[in-house]
Amino acid sequence: MQIRFWGVRGSTPTPQPENLRYGGNTSCVEVRLNGQIYVFDCGTGFRNLGKHLISEFEEKPFFAHIFLSHFHWDHIQGIPFFLPLYNNPENHFFFHSSSRTRKLQHALEDQMSDPYFPVNMAAMQAHRNFYDMEEEKLAFDECVIQSKWLNHPQGCLGFRLETDDKVVVYATDNEPGHEVFDKNVRKLAEGADVLIYDSQYLPEEYEAQKRGWGHSHWREAVNIAMGSGAKELVLFHHDPDHADNCIDSIVTKAREYYPKVRAASEGMEIQL
Numbered sequence: 001m002q003i004r005f006w007g008v009r010g011s012t013p014t015p016q017p018e019n020l021r022y023g024g025n026t027s028c029v030e031v032r033l034n035g036q037i038y039v040f041d042c043g044t045g046f047r048n049l050g051k052h053l054i055s056e057f058e059e060k061p062f063f064a065h066i067f068l069s070h071f072h073w074d075h076i077q078g079i080p081f082f083l084p085l086y087n088n089p090e091n092h093f094f095f096h097s098s099s100r101t102r103k104l105q106h107a108l109e110d111q112m113s114d115p116y117f118p119v120n121m122a123a124m125q126a127h128r129n130f131y132d133m134e135e136e137k138l139a140f141d142e143c144v145i146q147s148k149w150l151n152h153p154q155g156c157l158g159f160r161l162e163t164d165d166k167v168v169v170y171a172t173d174n175e176p177g178h179e180v181f182d183k184n185v186r187k188l189a190e191g192a193d194v195l196i197y198d199s200q201y202l203p204e205e206y207e208a209q210k211r212g213w214g215h216s217h218w219r220e221a222v223n224i225a226m227g228s229g230a231k232e233l234v235l236f237h238h239d240p241d242h243a244d245n246c247i248d249s250i251v252t253k254a255r256e257y258y259p260k261v262r263a264a265s266e267g268m269e270i271q272l
Ligand SMILES: [Zn+2]
Pocket: 010, 011, 027, 072, 074, 075, 173, 237
């Protein structure tokens, strides 16, 4: 299994020089499993994944399963700029998310509707399929993907991808402190080899001014990793105002509690 981080920033892209070591593109993580492509979220990092796939596959068609945690901009804004959706009518994309707040297909098409974008989704030649997902387990040839609701305005799904011997968990945009969702995220993270988790804020920022905004902090990330027996914690969805040196200091502090912590950075790869 190979995990690649194409976008690690939360909320909005931040291409300032002081952020570029960790990266300015918003949420997008790719998992490759025996050649099969699974993608978690389509923030602006999704655009670069598209360019990479085109150079890898050239004229050959391919397919991918794409899981959307929710429809906030930082999780869907790369879709209009993902070239493999336009360039080959034989490409197939399977979008999975909830239709609880808005029908999945409409939620994605609407961001490209007049007057927000010059072409609508019908300009995309590739096959697009939309699958509603709530809390469930989806079985694929190579893995099972389980989803659970997290604590976020308008809802957000966390995902656990499990093979016979490896587990990676993608759980972002989650605020601690709710009995049901605290349990959900720990259930997803149980025994994970890699836990990718929302650590947008410093604990003190969260306490002072960010309660109710739907995000977590590194201290809670460490609590979840330790409580669920996750083997490695990857801090994710970095705050737009946290420059590289701030994220460095978060990692240093987090390692005082839990040694196997790192912060996600654009271009980072993990082999399992
Ligand atoms: Zn987000």
